[in-house]
Amino acid sequence: MTLKQLESLVVIDQDITDDAYGTYYDKRTLEQLLNYGIILLDKPPGPTSHETVAWVKRILKIPKIGHSGTLDPQVSGVLPLGLGEATKALGVLLYGPKEYHALGRVHSLPSKEKLDEILNLFKGEIYQKPPQRSAVVRKTRSRTIYELEILEQKERLLLMRILCEAGTYIRKLYYDIGEILGPGGTMIELRRTRVDQFRETDGLVTMHELADAFALWEEKKDDSKLLKIIKPVELTLSELKSVVIRDSAVDALCHGAQLAIPGILQISPNLKKGDIVGIYTQKGEAVALAESLMSEEEIRDATKGYAFETKRIIMAPNIYPKKWRTKLTHKE
Numbered sequence: 001m002t003l004k005q006l007e008s009l010v011v012i013d014q015d016i017t018d019d020a021y022g023t024y025y026d027k028r029t030l031e032q033l034l035n036y037g038i039i040l041l042d043k044p045p046g047p048t049s050h051e052t053v054a055w056v057k058r059i060l061k062i063p064k065i066g067h068s069g070t071l072d073p074q075v076s077g078v079l080p081l082g083l084g085e086a087t088k089a090l091g092v093l094l095y096g097p098k099e100y101h102a103l104g105r106v107h108s109l110p111s112k113e114k115l116d117e118i119l120n121l122f123k124g125e126i127y128q129k130p131p132q133r134s135a136v137v138r139k140t141r142s143r144t145i146y147e148l149e150i151l152e153q154k155e156r157l158l159l160m161r162i163l164c165e166a167g168t169y170i171r172k173l174y175y176d177i178g179e180i181l182g183p184g185g186t187m188i189e190l191r192r193t194r195v196d197q198f199r200e201t202d203g204l205v206t207m208h209e210l211a212d213a214f215a216l217w218e219e220k221k222d223d224s225k226l227l228k229i230i231k232p233v234e235l236t237l238s239e240l241k242s243v244v245i246r247d248s249a250v251d252a253l254c255h256g257a258q259l260a261i262p263g264i265l266q267i268s269p270n271l272k273k274g275d276i277v278g279i280y281t282q283k284g285e286a287v288a289l290a291e292s293l294m295s296e297e298e299i300r301d302a303t304k305g306y307a308f309e310t311k312r313i314i315m316a317p318n319i320y321p322k323k324w325r326t327k328l329t330h331k332e
Helices: 003-007 030-036 049-060 084-093 112-121 170-181 207-220 224-229 233-237 247-254 296-301
Strands: 037-043 065-067 076-083 098-106 124-128 141-154 157-164 185-195 241-245 257-260 264-267 276-280 286-292 306-313 329-331
Touching (some): 030 037, 037 084, 037 207, 037 233, 049 076, 049 207, 065 084, 076 233, 084 233, 098 170, 112 141, 124 170, 157 185, 207 224, 241 247, 247 306, 264 296, 276 306
Parallel strands (some): 241 276
Antiparallel strands (some): 098 157, 257 329
């Protein structure tokens, strides 16, 4: 949890944290980050996302890495990777917006006015049928284009920036624009520049840079470069509302308990029933993803009851001491 998030929370109760357990999220050692960290990889064109993950596993010599949002082999750009337990948090990125820079060719040369008119037709909700080579069922579905602009045009070549809902097929978008223009259109090159809150400008790392940083650590015990590359897993949850809990409730949640009112210390303002939240320790460590069963007002007024339903446990058990208190949590 970032300092900005912490400062905006509503205090429900107060408690102290025991520094003998856990680690402040921004003070993790490199060894800890290799199990609770993320890497914003600049995927090169060529390999599949699966092959890219396999290469990074070999570079870092760790067994468990996951990625968020598959990129086709020929597509480059932002590919968030979760290391170890951090893979459990990547799912929240799958539903956020994606941004692409796409180069394509239209097979006619329309006027600027005509092109602008056609592009306006593709802003907002559109309907797409996945291409024949897609991995999903070819069924027409709706997707939303939030922003669509031409960055550069050279005769029939168009460089466009597209901010869209996850699952939008950019190649099909070019094809459909070309169909309305008349003779057709073809995408030539595609780069993903944003996945939810993570942008191309946030310091992407190439596999060469990653390999060099790991070699520096392995050969010279210098972890300075790796510490800049591997970021805390908590950054993946930064767009969600937050809940801070007592030390005594942490391990129970990690073993599958549900969070009750007495275990809560702070919550995000304007919390609503049904909101998906990140649950954190007092040191800012991500414990779990959960769905709120109460609103902010209900939580502030209640003295008992289950306030959140755990959806995904992120923290491994036994990091905090076992304190099975039924008033803090409820074990199913």
